[in-house]
Amino acid sequence: MTKLQFRKLAVSTIGVVIAISGVYTASAAHAALDRPGKFSIALIGDMPYDAKGQNQTPAVISAINSSSVRFTLFDGDTMSGKGDKCEDAAYARIKSDFFQKFTNQIFYSVGDNEWVDCDRALKGGFDPATRLALVRSTYFGTAGKYISLGNSTLNTSVLRDKTYPEMQMFSYKGITVIIPHIPGSANNSAVATPAFKTYNDKATDGDDAEYKARDAANVAWINKGFEKAKADNSLGVIVVAQANMDWEGYLRDLAAPNNENTAAYANVKQALLTNTIKFKRPVLLQNGDEHWYQLDMPMNETGGKLVEKDKGSLVENFTRVQTFGSGFNHWVELQIDPKNPNLWTFVPHIINSNLDTHTPLS
Numbered sequence: 001m002t003k004l005q006f007r008k009l010a011v012s013t014i015g016v017v018i019a020i021s022g023v024y025t026a027s028a029a030h031a032a033l034d035r036p037g038k039f040s041i042a043l044i045g046d047m048p049y050d051a052k053g054q055n056q057t058p059a060v061i062s063a064i065n066s067s068s069v070r071f072t073l074f075d076g077d078t079m080s081g082k083g084d085k086c087e088d089a090a091y092a093r094i095k096s097d098f099f100q101k102f103t104n105q106i107f108y109s110v111g112d113n114e115w116v117d118c119d120r121a122l123k124g125g126f127d128p129a130t131r132l133a134l135v136r137s138t139y140f141g142t143a144g145k146y147i148s149l150g151n152s153t154l155n156t157s158v159l160r161d162k163t164y165p166e167m168q169m170f171s172y173k174g175i176t177v178i179i180p181h182i183p184g185s186a187n188n189s190a191v192a193t194p195a196f197k198t199y200n201d202k203a204t205d206g207d208d209a210e211y212k213a214r215d216a217a218n219v220a221w222i223n224k225g226f227e228k229a230k231a232d233n234s235l236g237v238i239v240v241a242q243a244n245m246d247w248e249g250y251l252r253d254l255a256a257p258n259n260e261n262t263a264a265y266a267n268v269k270q271a272l273l274t275n276t277i278k279f280k281r282p283v284l285l286q287n288g289d290e291h292w293y294q295l296d297m298p299m300n301e302t303g304g305k306l307v308e309k310d311k312g313s314l315v316e317n318f319t320r321v322q323t324f325g326s327g328f329n330h331w332v333e334l335q336i337d338p339k340n341p342n343l344w345t346f347v348p349h350i351i352n353s354n355l356d357t358h359t360p361l362s
Contacts, residue, residue: 038337039173040068045075045242045288046111046325048098050083056329056354057098063351064331065103070172071154072102075288075323076111076183076242081199086118086126091138095149099139105150108139110166111242111288112183112199120200128188128207140165159228164217169225174235174338178225180218182241182268184289187211189264196261211264219271226275236282236336236343244289244322245269247298249308273299273306276318282343283318284334291325293332293348321346329354 042064048057064072078094079086091114099106115131117123141147143162154172161167168179185199190208192198198205222239229237246252246262247269253259276283276299298320300312307313324330335345 038335038339039070041238041334041336042067042069042072043075043286043321043323043332043334044072044325045286045323046077046291047329048078048094049326050080053080053326053329054097056351058101059351059353060329060331061098061101063349065101067333067349069104069333071104072106072150073177073179073238073240073286074106074108075240075286076109077113077288077325078111079113080326081113081117081120081123081185083122084113085122085124086114086131087124088134091134095138099149100151102150104152105148105154107168107177107179107240108149108166109179109240109242110135110181110183112185112188116183116185116188116206117199119202119205122201129210136165161217161221164214164221167217167221169221169228171228171232171234173336175336176225176229176232176234176237178222178237178239180221180239180241180268181214182218182243182245182265184243186261187215187243187264189261191261194256196259197257215264215267218268222268222271222275226279229279234281235338236284237279238284238286238334239272240286241268242288244287247308247320269306272318273301273315274304276315277301277304279317281317284344285318285320286323287320288323288325290322291328292322293324293328293330294320294322295346296320319344324348 044060047060048054078098079090084090099108115128115135118126118128118131139147139149142165146160146165156170156172158168158170164181166181170177186196186206188206189211190204190206192204226237243265245265245268246260251260252262272285297314297316297318299315299318300307301315302312321332323332330348330350333347333349335347336343337345
């Protein structure tokens with residue numbers, strides 16, 4: 001198997017267990033022996049989404065609730081970007097019919113379909129800024145009145161940014177979780193045709209002032225999260241974001257007008273690279289956006305700068321998992337074992353009732 005083939009490893013079969021991670025020092029591995037035991041987290045995204053997802057998501061939630069996971073990490077996109085309207089009532093309904101159906105706490109990293117894309121005519125032509133304000137007030141609250149999603153609260157302190165309450169971080173049993181706000185649709189950066197694809201039915205899209213302020217806040221939040229991980233002597237870090245940040249440049253390099261302004265993720269990706277190299281222990285990036293399950297190691301560097309595709313040096317302690325989503329409504333169990341030098345083990349759980357019927361060629 002070549003390095004590129006290994007990096008593109010993806011799993012979608014029932015019952016397959018994949019262990020993939022970085023390498024860390026013997027002293028760190030020795031310290032792990034004194035840590036609490038193995039535990040699991042549920043990883044999901046891009047649901048309940050459209051009518052199909054709303055029919056199938058209850059089975060996903062039921063399976064997670066019946067499992068032994070401690071909490072769920074949800075990487076955004078609660079609604080479809082192509083039909084679900086961003087009406088006020090939709091947000092309250094999603095909170096009650098989705099988030100509050102989880103037995104344990106669920107942590108939410110905001111996607112683009114619930115605010116960035118709401119200016120699309122088929123989603124009601126709303127001002128994205130008003131929809132983002134509604135996302136914050138419905139799911140996150142404000143200082144002193146923060147909202148906890150799910151029906152129980154994890155026994156740990158969750159830190160939140162005062163300006164961006166959706167940005168969260170916490171440490172649990174030797175793992176630090178960092179949740180910035182990195183949505184798809186070019187991170188809400190200002191784009192215009194023909195230079196790049198827009199994400200609505202207009203010639204221009206996005207808001208550079210909003211994007212630049214939040215992008216700087218995301219970098220600062222990631223830096224702060226890794227500082228916390230170091231201070232807590234964490235064995236590993238999980239970063240949860242909605243966007244597929246185009247690690248290999250394929251979306252950017254598509255022929256116009258389908259090429260995407262994925263340079264809008266450059267600052268966040270560099271922050272992840274710099275901190276991952278310094279941290280030296282396993283780092284996991286969870287994202288959604290593309291809906292199919294994929295597991296890879298997409299971070300390469302030369303001289304501390306990112307290098308795409310199969311060039312440069314592999315950053316061996318960085319792993320990326322892309323979760324199931326709309327059209328493929330299943331979930332991934334992340335098993336964390338401090339005594340395992342790989343730390344992470346991934347178990348895709350296929351919901352049989354959500355499988356489509358396959359018709360072979362005659």
